Amino acid sequence: MRRAVVTVLLLWALVLITQAAPAADDLVITLNHGRLRGGYVTVKGTERRLKKYLSIPYAQPPVGSLRLAAPQAVEPWEGERDSTHQPPMCVQDAEIVVNFSKTILMEFTPPGVSEDCLYLNVYTPAEASRGDKLPVLVWIHGGGLVMGAASQFDGAPLAAYENMVVVLIQYRLGILGFFSTGDEHAVGNWGFLDQLAALKWVQENIDAFGGDPQMVTLAGESAGGISASILILSPQAEGLFHRAIFQSGVATLGTYTTRTPLHFAQIVANLSGCDQSSTEQMTRCIRGKSQEEIIATTKKMTIFLGAVVDGVFLTDTAGELLKKKEVLKVPVMMGITNHEFGWLLPKSFAPPGWENGMKKTTNYLFFFVLFQVSMANGLITDEYLKNAKTPEEIRDGFTEILGDLVMTLPVVTVAGYHSDAGVPVYVYEFVYQPEVLKQSRPSFVKADHADDVGVMFGACFWDDHVKIIGIITEEDIKVCRTMMAYWANFARNGSPNGPGLVSWPQYERQKQEYMELGQAQTVKKKLRKDRVHFVTVTLPQKLEQLHTAP
Structure with missing residues (x-):
């Protein structure tokens, strides 16, 4: 009898222990190609726990004969794969990532390059399981298609506060991701195929992971936004x-899609x-070049490599496909900050001292040669600088x-095309400046390029391998929560609207309503109306007059 009582007590104690602490096996997940062991993370501001699975392979290593080739399916592995460490970054100049992190006051130690x-990387609520059908957000990092990594972001706050699955992906960059000769020897688009x-x-x-494969939102910023905007044009x-979601980047930007990549390949060669x-x-x-040689060449490049019209991944240039409404019919959200070239981007290419003011006659050519805006230079400069008298006003x-x-x-152009295609479109302008960034930049800078990214990711709650350096205010947290809710609602319903939020109208060509996202959220009409009219109507008319003048 005594032995029976002891046995019962031991069993009961075992039950209590099991309930008090989650079993380690809860962190093991079985996928099609093998098992992964992840880790737990608790998000600041909430007691909700998440599981994170890092460095999950989605394709074979693109090395050897797979360099400059389409990605191949990942091979199965035996046993448990450790998924608790950040993956190596794709081949790039790692120093740029370090400098970028310092500029935006982010504490981040980049992993190695390989x-x-x-x-x-996948972040999911700890209690999520198969069949829960949570919305999924797949994030493509920015960086001009030459830099960046999944490890620059922490998907935990968005997953925790908005009850969703967040996936951060990596893809080949620069020469290894986008080198193309335009023929069978190097078709190109490797990074997009990744x-x-x-x-x-x-x-x-x-x-x-508890995610719904039929509720996947593809999102990205800058080159990530361009990527998402290009993928929506691909039948594949x-x-x-x-x-x-396209944040500060769309497919028609610059030379990111081309029919004739050979010239760029020759420059690289x-x-x-x-x-x-x-x-x-x-x-x-x-x-045959080594990784070090590829990086050395990358540092010397002044061109951007991007998508190639190959007849399979892309059947035409982005502009033509949009005009023909040959797009995937899915809801889209897109927007900009109100000072895209306020600080971060000019720091990387502008002449020394530009932030203190500029001289119209000496510096404007530098900018326009860089962005190749050709014969319209004078007309554009006259329009934008007609009232500028001081070096600061010229800057x-x-x-x-x-x-x-x-x-x-x-x-604005791409938003109109998607609206014409008959899908829901939502447009925004981000105008909020987190207090920590205000204190680290000149007073003339407003909401800069990429400022919206940290806010929609909930960077005010980052407390793991990446952190914001400085004091986060209550206002920062409030705006973070609002942005996270809008983005999560869009991922869940195809509309950013939800309880407690200012109603965000769809964008269409007539009213052109958009949401201004700041301390308050305000519906406005016709984003940069006067500037858009000048560039799309007045400028072409003036150029035509110049061409036809005797």
């Missing part, structure tokens, strides 16, 4: 995502010391020129 980099492979992985595996992306006598020779030479005018031509106008 060609073996096709990994993704993104497609990651989305296919999500379709096949996200249910294991059909069914892989169901909403899309020349900088790499490769024989340019044939596309086969160029490709073989680039394939402010040039930051406006670049922001409008490179970001605002393309976003």
